[in-house]
Amino acid sequence: xxxxxxxxxxxxxxxxxxxxxxxxxxxxxxxxxxxxxxxxxxxxxxxxxxxxxxxxxxxxxxxxxxxxxxxxxxxxxxxxxxxxxxxxxxxxxxxxxxxxxxxxxxxxxxxxxxxxxxxxxxxxxxxxxxxxxxxxxxxxxxxxxxxxxxxxxxxxxxxxxxxxxxxxxxxxxxxxxxxxxxxxxxxxxxxxxxxxxxxxxxxxxxxxxxxxxx
Amino acid sequence: xxxxxxxxxxxxxxxxxxxxxxxxxxxxxxxxxxxxxxxxxxxxxxxxxxxxxxxxxxxxxxxxxxxxxxxxxxxxxxxxxxxxxxxxxxxxxxxxxxxxxxxxx
Numbered sequence: 001x002x003x004x005x006x007x008x009x010x011x012x013x014x015x016x017x018x019x020x021x022x023x024x025x026x027x028x029x030x031x032x033x034x035x036x037x038x039x040x041x042x043x044x045x046x047x048x049x050x051x052x053x054x055x056x057x058x059x060x061x062x063x064x065x066x067x068x069x070x071x072x073x074x075x076x077x078x079x080x081x082x083x084x085x086x087x088x089x090x091x092x093x094x095x096x097x098x099x100x101x102x103x104x105x106x107x108x109x110x111x112x113x114x115x116x117x118x119x120x121x122x123x124x125x126x127x128x129x130x131x132x133x134x135x136x137x138x139x140x141x142x143x144x145x146x147x148x149x150x151x152x153x154x155x156x157x158x159x160x161x162x163x164x165x166x167x168x169x170x171x172x173x174x175x176x177x178x179x180x181x182x183x184x185x186x187x188x189x190x191x192x193x194x195x196x197x198x199x200x201x202x203x204x205x206x207x208x209x210x211x212x213x214x
Numbered sequence: 215x216x217x218x219x220x221x222x223x224x225x226x227x228x229x230x231x232x233x234x235x236x237x238x239x240x241x242x243x244x245x246x247x248x249x250x251x252x253x254x255x256x257x258x259x260x261x262x263x264x265x266x267x268x269x270x271x272x273x274x275x276x277x278x279x280x281x282x283x284x285x286x287x288x289x290x291x292x293x294x295x296x297x298x299x300x301x302x303x304x305x306x307x308x309x310x311x312x313x314x315x316x317x318x319x
Binding site for chain 1: 216217220221222223224225227228229230231232233234235236238239240241242244245247248249251252255258259262263265266267273274275276278279281282283285286287288289290291292293294296297298299300301303304305309312
């Protein structure tokens with residue numbers, strides 16, 4: 001089967017454009033929306049080349065679950081956004097240079113050796129059946145062990161995320177001592193201001209001292 | 215010109231490079247997370263392209279199986295990274311990556 005070139009080029013341009021929007025937009029929520037659009041476009045790319053199961057998985061996990069987590073993180077760390085000045089580091093032109101160098105190396109490798117990678121396409125009669133059966137066969141026969149390990153990994157990540165995000169006792173103690181320290185400093189500052197104000201009032205009311213004029 | 219493996223590899227390289235640029239240049243740690251996701255997607259596009267156009271009779275669609283593993287690991291990574299960011303935010307009241315510099319010598 002040949003891929004429709006027009007559809008492919010349009011989708012490819014949209015993929016890259018939305019990806020650039022993710023890193024080029026200063027507002028983090030706008031970047032998250034661009035990220036969702038980018039994941040949708042990648043799913044469309046998978047559909048365009050006939051990878052139907054991957055497209056569905058991409059929609060479910062990348063376009064559905066991961067942006068929700070990221071937007072939750074943005075909302076929960078909202079306090080740091082308000083005083084967000086510059087969204088990029090000072091030396092971003094250097095980063096751009098490094099990135100363009102990397103891209104040039106990759107494109108050079110593709111230009112030199114693409115003939116050796118092209119080993120004929122996936123057979124049309126299998127594509128008509130969909131790729132799900134073949135992927136399932138590969139996952140449960142050849143890659144059965146990685147498949148099971150992945151389930152264990154997901155469980156560990158779940159438990160780890162819950163453990164990390166929970167407020168434990170030591171952290172509560174830390175926060176309380178931090179709060180006490182802040183209050184103490186506040187009290188000291190307050191007292192000093194009070195004293196200054198009293199001294200200034202005394203100077204204004206009565207005896208003028210030589211250093212009053214300064 | 216028919217669409218082949220090279221076209222997909224170019225898209226993949228573009229996605230990966232945009233992700234690298236975001237990772238190097240953004241300050242917000244959540245934006246860094248998004249850039250890592252872009253890089254994962256670039257790798258996935260390459261894997262799917264190899265499964266589709268670098269077909270081998272011996273191991274059909276191995277690339278797509280790999281891509282599924284990558285998606286799994288990306289999901290786990292995001293969950294743990296978001297938890298870490300929340301902890302960092304509670305401790306330091308910031309998620310700007312260049313302000314979390316306690317380990318600087």
